[in-house]
Amino acid sequence: MKKIEETLKKLFSNQYRQRTVSYLIVVLAYVIIETAIRTGNISNTIKSLLIPTCSYIVAALALNLLVGYLGDLCLGQAGFMAVGAFFGVVAAAFFAKYISSNVLVLILAIVVGGVLSGACGALIGIPVLKLQGDYLAIVTLAFCQIIKTLLLNLYVGIDSRGLHFSFITDNTNMDPDGVLVIKGAIGANVTKKLSSFTAGVLLILFALFVIYNLINSRHGRAIQACRDNRIAASSVGIPVNKYKLLAFVVSAILTGMAGTLYGLGFSSLKASKFDFNLSILILVYVVLGGLGNMTGTIVSTTLLLVIPEALRAFNDYRMIIYSIVLIAVMLISNNATIMFYLKRCKEYCRKLFPKRRTE
Amino acid sequence: MKKLLVVLLSVLCVLSLAGCSGGSGNGDAGSGDGGTVVKIGGSGPLSGPAAQYGIAVKTGAEIAVEEINALGGLQFELNVLDDEHDGEKAANCYAQLTDWGMDVSMLCVTTGPSLAVADMYQEDGVFAMTPSGSAPDIIAKGDHIFRMCFADPEQGVAAADYIAAKGLGTKVFVFTKSDDEYSTGVAASFKEEAAAKGLEVVGEYLFTSDNATDFPAAQAQEAGAEVVFLPLYYEDDTRIIKACQDLGYNPVFFGVDGFDGALEQEGVDVAMFEGVYYLTPFAYSAPDEATQSFTAKFNEKVGYNPNQFAADGYDVVYAIYNALTAGGATADMAKEELNVIMMEQFKTLSYSGLTGENMTWDASGAVVKAPLVFRIENGALVAAD
Numbered sequence: 001m002k003k004i005e006e007t008l009k010k011l012f013s014n015q016y017r018q019r020t021v022s023y024l025i026v027v028l029a030y031v032i033i034e035t036a037i038r039t040g041n042i043s044n045t046i047k048s049l050l051i052p053t054c055s056y057i058v059a060a061l062a063l064n065l066l067v068g069y070l071g072d073l074c075l076g077q078a079g080f081m082a083v084g085a086f087f088g089v090v091a092a093a094f095f096a097k098y099i100s101s102n103v104l105v106l107i108l109a110i111v112v113g114g115v116l117s118g119a120c121g122a123l124i125g126i127p128v129l130k131l132q133g134d135y136l137a138i139v140t141l142a143f144c145q146i147i148k149t150l151l152l153n154l155y156v157g158i159d160s161r162g163l164h165f166s167f168i169t170d171n172t173n174m175d176p177d178g179v180l181v182i183k184g185a186i187g188a189n190v191t192k193k194l195s196s197f198t199a200g201v202l203l204i205l206f207a208l209f210v211i212y213n214l215i216n217s218r219h220g221r222a223i224q225a226c227r228d229n230r231i232a233a234s235s236v237g238i239p240v241n242k243y244k245l246l247a248f249v250v251s252a253i254l255t256g257m258a259g260t261l262y263g264l265g266f267s268s269l270k271a272s273k274f275d276f277n278l279s280i281l282i283l284v285y286v287v288l289g290g291l292g293n294m295t296g297t298i299v300s301t302t303l304l305l306v307i308p309e310a311l312r313a314f315n316d317y318r319m320i321i322y323s324i325v326l327i328a329v330m331l332i333s334n335n336a337t338i339m340f341y342l343k344r345c346k347e348y349c350r351k352l353f354p355k356r357r358t359e
Numbered sequence: 360m361k362k363l364l365v366v367l368l369s370v371l372c373v374l375s376l377a378g379c380s381g382g383s384g385n386g387d388a389g390s391g392d393g394g395t396v397v398k399i400g401g402s403g404p405l406s407g408p409a410a411q412y413g414i415a416v417k418t419g420a421e422i423a424v425e426e427i428n429a430l431g432g433l434q435f436e437l438n439v440l441d442d443e444h445d446g447e448k449a450a451n452c453y454a455q456l457t458d459w460g461m462d463v464s465m466l467c468v469t470t471g472p473s474l475a476v477a478d479m480y481q482e483d484g485v486f487a488m489t490p491s492g493s494a495p496d497i498i499a500k501g502d503h504i505f506r507m508c509f510a511d512p513e514q515g516v517a518a519a520d521y522i523a524a525k526g527l528g529t530k531v532f533v534f535t536k537s538d539d540e541y542s543t544g545v546a547a548s549f550k551e552e553a554a555a556k557g558l559e560v561v562g563e564y565l566f567t568s569d570n571a572t573d574f575p576a577a578q579a580q581e582a583g584a585e586v587v588f589l590p591l592y593y594e595d596d597t598r599i600i601k602a603c604q605d606l607g608y609n610p611v612f613f614g615v616d617g618f619d620g621a622l623e624q625e626g627v628d629v630a631m632f633e634g635v636y637y638l639t640p641f642a643y644s645a646p647d648e649a650t651q652s653f654t655a656k657f658n659e660k661v662g663y664n665p666n667q668f669a670a671d672g673y674d675v676v677y678a679i680y681n682a683l684t685a686g687g688a689t690a691d692m693a694k695e696e697l698n699v700i701m702m703e704q705f706k707t708l709s710y711s712g713l714t715g716e717n718m719t720w721d722a723s724g725a726v727v728k729a730p731l732v733f734r735i736e737n738g739a740l741v742a743a744d
Contacts, residue, residue, distance in 0.1 A: 043454075043458045044453075044454035044455070044458050045451065045454045047454060048450050048451050048453070048454035049454075052447055149538075152537065152538045152567070153537065183496075184540075184543060185537060185538055185539060185540040185542075185543045186470075186474070186494060186496065186540040186544075187471070187474070187540075189496070266447065266450060266475050267474070267475060267476075267477070267478045267479070267500075268446060268471070268474040268475045269446065269475075270446060270471045271538075272471075272538055272568075273445060273446065273447070309451055309455070312440060312441075312455060318406075319406055
């Protein structure tokens with residue numbers, strides 16, 4: 001009994017409270033929704049939102065690592081997601097030929113999507129992170145455009161001899177049993193939707209685990225030091241570029257994984273979906289949730305994805321109301337009076353459980 | 360006391376949540392028996408850059424539903440949601456339509472979203488007919504996914520055949536929008552058929568939506584093209600034709616059904632389109648009574664002339680209505696039963712509507728109808744022979 005109490009105390013101590021709350025929210029939401037699914041008490045509307053929401057949450061968490069902890073603005077999230085989505089789909093189609101277990105294929109596809117996206121992250125990170133200021137934002141934006149254009153012209157087919165790639169025109173020359181997985185402008189064709197809500201939640205938990213462990217480690221403190229004062233950090237011997245690259249690649253890997261989860265949740269996928277607007281959208285989730293606040297990111301992403309669907313009853317005025325809600329939330333979350341009341345609420349909640357605090 | 364308040368509040372929260380999910384659960388259960396009307400669902404871009412297509416289809420379908428309901432027989436209810444021309448949103452729309460209790464579907468207006476949701480319709484056994492999703496892959500997704508418009512490759516073939524048969528020219532230049540599957544699909548089949556018919560494609564200019572403002576018309580002129588083929592939507596068509604004419608270069612312009620709408624643009628001098636040929640199954644200026652009545656009703660609703668998309672939407676609803684009445688369907692049937700009736704009826708159904716006479720459907724779900732070539736003369740559409 002005492003041990004449990006001690007563990008609880010540790011989990012809710014200042015050091016660990018943030019991550020405990022994050023994990024708890026995700027697990028609680030999962031239990032509630034999964035129960036609703038099992039008992040059939042859930043609408044199709046909510047069901048169809050589950051997998052995209054999980055993907056966006058992971059992508060937003062990864063971006064929050066960059067914006068919140070590294071202090072660099074990255075507008076290439078959509079590009080990394082696209083890499084993860086398209087190559088994850090190819091990997092899934094490829095592995096499905098040899099492995100019958102869906103779960104294993106999904107895991108392998110997510111790993112491939114993450115690794116390729118991470119490689120892209122390293123590729124542009126190495127030259128660019130040496131620069132200072134807003135260059136990263138601009139270069140990642142360009143990267144996003146390049147990836148979109150490349151994928152629009154890419155043809156990938158699978159037949160008994162393996163994978164065939166061709167560019168601009170379809171010269172894959174496959175055997176008759178071959179299937180085109182990526183068809184240029186038409187996009188990727190997903191033969192089997194492997195993503196599930198459970199996989200999505202596990203990926204969120206994985207992302208949280210990676211991010212919290214990174215930022216609370218020696219590397220993480222170094223990353224934050226680079227953000228706060230680059231000169232001071234390098235003067236005490238922190239290799240700034242190395243740590244920036246580390247955070248950047250970790251973020252790219254997680255985003256790629258989110259992309260694979262997203263891609264395998266739909267039966268077809270267009271490259272034009274992964275444009276600049278998607279990057280901005282993910283940035284909005286992060287800013288609204290609070291820089292460096294992982295729990296906030298999860299909540300804001302979910303809300304901002306659910307609101308447009310919930311507003312369908314308003315028909316033509318839907319997008320206007322959505323924008324008004326967005327502006328209102330931004331204003332409210334920056335309003336001193338409201339924040340004051342929120343703080344009082346928090347203190348009040350703590351008073352409700354005095355034992356835990358006094359012990 | 361305060362503790363009690365918190366407990367009460369949390370209980371209230373849980374209850375309201377339960378209430379929400381309970382409510383939607385009931386809605387779901389209601390979809391099985393259909394009710395007293397046949398619910399037709401669908402989605403299309405009602406906002407954003409492609410909005411005019413969605414709005415046209417929606418308005419056309421609304422007119423058809425109003426007419427059918429006025430007949431007093433089988434009653435329809437229409438619900439077209441906004442998918443913003445995005446596959447992800449289309450999937451959300453599909454889920455909402457299922458919750459609403461959709462019986463029969465118009466799938467999606469545009470190709471990308473149609474591809475993203477077609478297999479969901481197939482899995483759930485809902486009959487779907489897309490008014491204007493023209494990629495051949497859509498109907499390949501299932502045996503009860505049908506199409507009202509021409510496929511992209513058919514248009515390319517028809518255009519090449521017409522140019523060759525009428526001797527409009529032998530040297531052709533093509534402008535292709537490489538990030539648009541409609542444009543690339545039509546262009547690919549056109550080039551293939553052109554080669555087979557002895558036409559020479561002297562050049563092709565590829566562009567994307569990001570650089571669709573500046574067109575090198577001189578390239579086409581220097582290549583000596585007599586015909587400029589435009590497998591595009593009308594905004595790009597307009598810019599390209601303008602760019603060519605600014606150079607004093609006047610080849611024969613040949614568009615496909617995306618050209619529809621060019622004459623209705625605000626602030627554009629329609630004189631520039633004089634002599635342009637294009638393929639379309641529908642022209643609002645056609646003198647027959649059905650077209651004239653539809654054009655009048657459409658004009659009354661939105662204040663401009665209908666295009667091919669509007670006619671497609673209208674025809675889809677009527678084709679579904681004809682199949683349902685011929686198969687003796689009633690409004691209280693479940694969507695799976697309706698699907699069986701529709702699949703049976705569409706094997707033999709012959710329907711004459713705004714976009715074609717005696718249209719039939721083959722087993723793959725593709726429509727069989729003759730493409731029509733129109734020419735613009737004195738600012739109006741004239742059927743070209």
